[in-house]
Amino acid sequence: MCQSLTVGLGLKPAHYEEALACSVQGLWFEVHPENYFVDGGPRIAWLQAIRSRHPISLHGVALSLAADCPPDPAHLQRLLDLARRVEPTLISEHLAWSNWRGTYHPDLLPFPRSGEALGRIVDNIGRTQDVLGCRIAVENPAHYLRIDGHAWDEIDFLAEIVRRSGCGLLLDINNVYVGACNLGYSAADYIDRFPAEAVMEVHLAGYTEDRQFGADLLIDSHDAPVAETVWNLYERFIARAGRCPTLIERDDKLPEFSVMLAERDRAHAVLQRALEEANR
Structure with a gap:
């Protein structure tokens, strides 16, 4: 994991001015690279x-690593071009699929954890890392309903992906909590079993309850503050794993930049306590 980073924020256009002016030590920003696949203009x-002024991380949403086909070469080239331009500290992607026979779907879709899927994903990660010339991190998915065909436990599946491909992992703790509530497993057990040695980055975000089903169906909406239950799981993981680059995600209902910094400060305090414990 990249120990030089502490806690970052998802960068949104509404916060560009304040982000540029911010001088908080250790702050970094993360963007979805697909929003910057242009040759010029104000966003770039x-x-x-x-x-x-700050380190940048690229968090992709469209490589479709779990699809039944390789990543789009044109997409990979655009990602490489952007990476060369901004020299990101980290590059990550979701463990999901969105591309089907040349059509991109506006969602991160689930798949059965089969041996066949494992082979495809490892191959697609390998192709991606070969093009980019660096190790990427793969994010654990959020879950909303049970699907058939799983031959692997999710933790074992992720660990095997790491072993075969050499990639790292991005631990999204809000995904863990949402999936645990929706499918009825223990979020604490998941956190305790997660292969900490492979984690390159941690994500924290907020969730909302579904309009129809309420608390019976949580949505990884990224439009609310980080919940106390997620903060507790974060502290649990950091106490075991030590300092790890952490990102506060917020994609909708954006608060003031100062509110984002306050959440960032809370996560930073957790990392500082972990550092102090390690130095005792």
Whole structure:
């Protein structure tokens, strides 16, 4: 894991001015690279300006690593071009699929954890890492309903992906909590079993209850503050794993930048306590 990073924020256009002016030590920003697949213009100019002051991480949403076909070569080339331009500290992607026979679906879709899927994913990660020339991190998915065909436990599946491909993992703790509530497993047990040695980044975000089913169906909405239950799981993981680059995600219903910084400060305090414990 990249120990030089502490806690970052998802970068949104509404916060560009304040992000650029912010001088908080250890702050970094993460963006979805697909929003910057352009040759020029104001978005690229702002991203490069912020990169001149803060580290940048790229968190992809469209490589479709779990699809039954390789990543789109044109997409990979655009990702490589952007990476060369901003020199990101980390590059990550979701463990999901969205591309089907040349059509992109606006969602991160689930798949059965079969041996066949494992082979495809490892191959697609390998192709991606070969093009980019670096190790990427793969994020554990959120779960909303049970699907048939799983031959692997999710933790074992992720660990095997790491072993075969050499990639790292991105632990999204809100995904863990949402999935645990929706499918009825223990979020604490999941956190305790997660292969900490492979974690390159941690994500924290907020969830909402479904309009129809309420608390029986939680949605990884990224439009609310980090819940106390998720903070507790984060502290549990960091107490075991030690300091790890952490990101506060917020994609909708954006609060003031100062509110985002306050959540960032809370996560930073957790990392500082972990560092103090390690130095005792």
